[in-house]
Amino acid sequence: MERFDMTSAYSGESLQISRGDVTISVTDLSGDGPPLLLLHGLAGSSREMLATADALIDSFRVLLVDQRGHGRSTRRPEDLSREVFVADIVAVMEQVVPGERCVLVGQSMGAHTAFLTATPRRDLVDRLVMLEGHVAGNDDPDQAAMLGRYFASWPVPFADEATAREFLGDDAIVDAWVADLEAGPDGLQPRFEADVMERTIRAVHEPRWAEWEALEVSTLAVFAMDGMFSEAQKDELIRRRPATDRVDLAGGSHDAHLDAFPEWIRVLRAWLRPETC
Template sequence: MARRVEVTGAGGLPLTAWEYADGPGAAPEEALRPAVLLLHGLMGRASQWAGTARRLAARHRVVALDQRGHGRSAKPEGPYTRDAYVADAAAVVEQLGLAPVTVVGHSMGALTAWQLAARRPSLVRGVVLCDMRAVALGEASQRHWEDWFGAWPLPFSGPDAVRRWFGEEDPWLEGSRPARGEFFAEVMEEHADGWRPVFERRHMLRSRESWIHDAHWDELARVSCPALVVRGWDGELGRAEAQEMVRALPRGSYAEIPDAGHLVPWDQPEAWYAAVETFLADVAGMPVCQA
């Protein structure tokens, strides 16, 4: 069961989160369970974490956030800065009483997770960082994304057309990726002329602009809590860079998942669950670092 929760992010921005209960009603002791905050990546939404959330809800208090510009949260023209995303996450942790929380982030959500841990260590028990790079990606990467967004054949005629294009027909795609098609079908909604994304592509580009020019090694080095770096064999995060991230993290560990691309939790859910559940069990009894 998922319960919608309205929270307030940085600058008073309305944000929507979803709290997952193990059963039809939340028991009083549920708030005492170790908390997990799930942060989606760029273009994602909280509902895509449903499988992970339901798996973890038996032993944890699980909250998934629609980050600014995404899902059901507000979509202002700005700011879409790193400071704004991190402040939003901190506000959710504080308003919902989640601290000390383990933050599980995919892609951009992983960057938010480790920046939150570095800046507000007393709020964070541990972090799971799934397929997010620490190097500076550069302006060429941004131009590539602008071109890719411009190639989308909007509007789509329906969810099946979305699945086909993003899972099979996208010229930027190598091979067939059914999970990718499902991922994008879930971030589209019906309009009078067809199906379009629930986000504004210009907002996504502004979000990327806030991190692509910088490397993030110094921030990783300031993450004092336990941290798990997860990559898929065919993801965007290469093995050498992932292992360097583990070395930069004071308490880093590492998991590789075969036959998975960038969308690790959806390409290989059982292997993903096993890695995350093992990490959560390991950190459950560890002391929390203070600011």
């Protein structure tokens, strides 16, 4: 599996968007072209989208967003509804790039946030790309609790990065998790709370077919060969909204932006700017 350097520093302008008792961290990488927002998945951060950002900076003004409860944004927000995640992204667009329509690109939970933003705010969203994202939800009530238990099982603080890697394993997302660890007096801590992740994903697990079928902006759904969703689930997404473009990658896991990066970028650039391919 090809690895990408997750330790590189953010090089753009760091912005803080205040929303009541929550602060949303945004990095404006600038770039040439219309604005494009990148949205990470659950328990991730904008750091894992840096390689994607670098590949797009020649064509877009790229904004990296840490969603609430993640990264450098407020760690323990009280409200974790899908509606406030959407309101956060609307606030970012209205305050950072006022008067412009943005491209939204999200992975997993970030794709879910992006589509829920695009449906009611066509005035702010030009196009939408969903990598390993879906809208059907999950009717197993234990799935969110299982994720919460997993994150709570991390023996934190980790003494060092090697200890963290030994516990976390070798999945594609681990490089991003390790790079994001925050140094404290007793060791390295993740930049999220297990119970916040559980509450966040529980809201994502509610079905959103009505919003999906009402979506009007141009949309690309990208799925990985070894991703999270079955063929039936992928087919249903397109059947419910036939105007959606769909690409199935020849490789990659649910974190295909990390472990199928070259193919992911080729597909992304081709759909966003067909004339560059």
